[in-house]
Amino acid sequence: xxxxxxxxxxxxxxxxxxxxxxxxxxxxxxxxxxxxxxxxxxxxxxxxxxxxxxxxxxxxxxxxxxxxxxxxxxxxxxxxxxxxxxxxxxxxxxxxxxxxxxxxxxxxxxxxxxxxxxxxxxxxxxxxxxxxxxxxxxxxxxxxxxxxxxxxxxxxxxxxxxxxxxxxxxxxxxxxxxxxxxxxxxxxxxxxxxxxxxxxxxxxxxxxxxxxxxxxxxxxxxxxxxxxxxxxxxxxxxxxxxxxxxxxxxxxxxxxxxxxxxxxxxxxxxxxxxxxxxxxxxxxxxxxxxxxxxxxxxxxxxxxxxxxxxxxxxxxxxxxxxxxxxxxxxxxxxxxxxxxxxxxxxxxxxxxxxxxxxxxxxx
Amino acid sequence: xxxxxxxxxxxxxxxxxxxxxxxxxxxxxxxxxxxxxxxxxxxxxxxxxxxxxxxxxxxxxxxxxxxxxxxxxxxxxxxxxxxxxxxxxxxxxxxxxxxxxxxxxxxxxxxxxxxxxxxxxxxxxxxxxxxxxxxxxxxxxxxxxxxxxxxxxxxxxxxxxxxxxxxxxxxxxxxxxxxxxxxxxxxxxxxxxxxxxxxxxxxxxxxxxxxxxxxxxxxxxxxxxxxxxxxxxxxxxxxxxxxxxxxxxx
Ligand code: HEM
Ligand code: HEM
Ligand code: SF4
Ligand code: SF4
Numbered sequence: 001x002x003x004x005x006x007x008x009x010x011x012x013x014x015x016x017x018x019x020x021x022x023x024x025x026x027x028x029x030x031x032x033x034x035x036x037x038x039x040x041x042x043x044x045x046x047x048x049x050x051x052x053x054x055x056x057x058x059x060x061x062x063x064x065x066x067x068x069x070x071x072x073x074x075x076x077x078x079x080x081x082x083x084x085x086x087x088x089x090x091x092x093x094x095x096x097x098x099x100x101x102x103x104x105x106x107x108x109x110x111x112x113x114x115x116x117x118x119x120x121x122x123x124x125x126x127x128x129x130x131x132x133x134x135x136x137x138x139x140x141x142x143x144x145x146x147x148x149x150x151x152x153x154x155x156x157x158x159x160x161x162x163x164x165x166x167x168x169x170x171x172x173x174x175x176x177x178x179x180x181x182x183x184x185x186x187x188x189x190x191x192x193x194x195x196x197x198x199x200x201x202x203x204x205x206x207x208x209x210x211x212x213x214x215x216x217x218x219x220x221x222x223x224x225x226x227x228x229x230x231x232x233x234x235x236x237x238x239x240x241x242x243x244x245x246x247x248x249x250x251x252x253x254x255x256x257x258x259x260x261x262x263x264x265x266x267x268x269x270x271x272x273x274x275x276x277x278x279x280x281x282x283x284x285x286x287x288x289x290x291x292x293x294x295x296x297x298x299x300x301x302x303x304x305x306x307x308x309x310x311x312x313x314x315x316x317x318x319x320x321x322x323x324x325x326x327x328x329x330x331x332x333x334x335x336x337x338x339x340x341x342x343x344x345x346x347x348x349x350x351x352x353x354x355x356x357x358x359x360x361x362x363x
Numbered sequence: 364x365x366x367x368x369x370x371x372x373x374x375x376x377x378x379x380x381x382x383x384x385x386x387x388x389x390x391x392x393x394x395x396x397x398x399x400x401x402x403x404x405x406x407x408x409x410x411x412x413x414x415x416x417x418x419x420x421x422x423x424x425x426x427x428x429x430x431x432x433x434x435x436x437x438x439x440x441x442x443x444x445x446x447x448x449x450x451x452x453x454x455x456x457x458x459x460x461x462x463x464x465x466x467x468x469x470x471x472x473x474x475x476x477x478x479x480x481x482x483x484x485x486x487x488x489x490x491x492x493x494x495x496x497x498x499x500x501x502x503x504x505x506x507x508x509x510x511x512x513x514x515x516x517x518x519x520x521x522x523x524x525x526x527x528x529x530x531x532x533x534x535x536x537x538x539x540x541x542x543x544x545x546x547x548x549x550x551x552x553x554x555x556x557x558x559x560x561x562x563x564x565x566x567x568x569x570x571x572x573x574x575x576x577x578x579x580x581x582x583x584x585x586x587x588x589x590x591x592x593x594x595x596x597x598x599x600x601x602x603x604x605x606x607x608x609x610x611x612x613x
Pocket of ligand 3: 232233235237238239241259260261262266267268269288293
């Protein structure tokens with residue numbers, strides 16, 4: 001095995017100047033919320049560490065994660081990260097195609113056994129032996145398992161890889177299955193969202209490449225630094241929520257005033273993502289800022305949780321869709337009527353002398 | 364009122380007779396001290412808290428009409444949520460205290476948590492009580508503690524229901540406090556278990572209706588039994604003494 005290039009060498013080879021490199025290091029520190037003191041540390045790591053190769057696989061997906069990724073706010077970050085990634089295998093971004101591409105994949109797996117990071121966009125459908133998603137003539141699930149076997153860690157890009165997303169929505173005919181249910185023996189970093197925010201994606205991958213370790217994960221395997229809080233916790237409309245000021249109808253005065261979207265079904269209170277802090281499209285805006293509630297795109301099974309305009313999930317078990325309050329009032333009404341009827345019968349029985357208990361009350 | 368031990372299941376002074384009115388065991392028993400002070404205090408604290416929790420919980424789910432004026436002049440949702448969390452804390456601490464009391468209190472303090480499901484006679488009495496409620500029995504049996512039907516309902520609806528509400532409630536509470544908070548550390552695992560945060564909200568909300576069903580039936584039964592059964596109820600939960608209305612056997 002020949003000398004493995006360092007990150008710095010790769011960047012220089014890709015035509016990135018020393019000046020840009022240093023800028024990249026400080027941008028990275030800032031993006032990860034680290035102090036400027038970390039900049040030399042990052043630079044040092046990049047100059048001396050052998051480059052960590054990244055394989056980027058695509059299963060059942062719509063490529064929105066890649067689309068998001070290549071729109072990362074700072075062109076420098078994007079260029080640098082891309083230059084490090086596309087070298088290896090990403091059938092959307094790399095130059096090679098067909099057999100050449102599959103060879104590149106095999107080469108990387110062989111050469112960097114146990115060293116490379118596997119990034120997966122989309123998920124494998126397991127029904128019919130995986131025939132619903134074929135890559136290079138073979139079911140994607142086989143390619144995934146094969147590539148994961150010698151990977152150091154796996155990144156699950158987007159809600160598809162993390163939870164299943166739309167292709168796994170009920171009744172899930174192809175049996176699309178999230179990565180962590182197929183690959184069970186590797187550390188998996190979930191970066192959910194439909195798509196995830198570009199800066200979150202570059203942030204996660206830069207962290208892993210520069211520090212050579214996984215970011216701190218939460219209970220469900222999401223990096224805490226971006227998924228530690230709900231949209232609702234950092235939403236700029238939150239003061240209106242606490243004040244009790246809501247948009248009641250989409251076209252009312254309160255919508256124009258920018259009040260909280262809770263009553264029109266905003267899922268910010270149940271959604272973990274960085275939209276309300278990092279925002280989208282170079283920090284321009286995010287759905288709530290544009291006047292629409294969060295639809296919970298980064299949450300498990302968000303397609304199956306009912307309408308995008310209800311905060312709670314409707315319950316289908318009763319034939320017609322009912323929300324918790326409708327069911328509650330109906331059942332409580334039924335019990336109330338039963339109680340009233342029971343009370344009436346009790347009273348009649350008592351009056352008609354059927355009950356002799358109280359006659360001889362001694363207490 | 365004398366405090367006699369009514370535990371005497373086969374009292375010496377029983378005079379079985381042949382027919383009619385005299386077909387009863389003659390026994391003097393008027394009042395027994397069943398619910399000790401801490402238990403009664405707990406009951407009424409819980410009543411107050413759960414009332415607050417249901418009202419504020421409902422308005423968290425379906426907030427009141429929008430407040431006029433500046434956001435900085437209002438804090439309605441904030442107050443409603445604060446009341447919910449404060450009552451949530453109190454009801455939880457009181458419930459822990461109630462569990463403690465089951466260990467140190469009298470035998471009636473344990474009835475809420477332990478159903479005598481291994482006792483055959485208990486099922487017979489449960490059936491009898493159900494028939495009494497279906498107007499198929501002329502007289503209910505006497506109970507010093509809870510009757511089997513009340514006891515089952517209290518366990519299934521109240522103990523299980525409140526435990527569910529406390530667990531899901533603190534899981535949701537931990538989301539607001541933050542990932543490293545004690546509530547998130549202790550109860551956060553519930554969220555992925557139920558799917559995601561939205562599912563926990565939905566179930567917590569449904570749980571309220573489950574508890575409301577208990578409250579409706581419970582109050583009805585308490586009032587009805589107070590009038591129609593052979594012992595006192597409401598005054599028992601106030602003063603602790605169970606009064607019996609007749610001297611006939613159980
Ligand atoms: C009998 C007990 C309780 C009842 C009836 C009750 C009822 C409710 C209801 C109806 C909601 C609204 C759910 C929704 O639509 O999203 C709610 C929310 C909530 N409850 Fe409870 N609850 C109870 C106990 C508790 C306890 C013990 C806690 C723990 C502190 C708690 C904490 C919360 C939290 C954190 C929320 C979410 C608030 C928000 O999203 O702003 N609840 N509760
Ligand atoms: C939020 C409302 C309420 C809840 C959650 C509740 C809960 C309970 C529970 C758990 C017990 C069992 C006590 C034990 O064994 O430790 C009990 C007993 C009792 N409650 Fe309530 N209660 C509520 C409201 C009321 C009200 C409004 C009344 C009065 C009308 C009442 C009257 C009684 C009585 C009389 C008993 C004793 C029953 C017996 O002697 O067998 N409760 N309650
Ligand atoms: S708009 Fe949504 S996220 Fe923002 S405060 Fe209201 S409910 Fe929370
Ligand atoms: S605001 Fe909500 S729905 Fe929109 S992108 Fe962010 S997490 Fe997804």
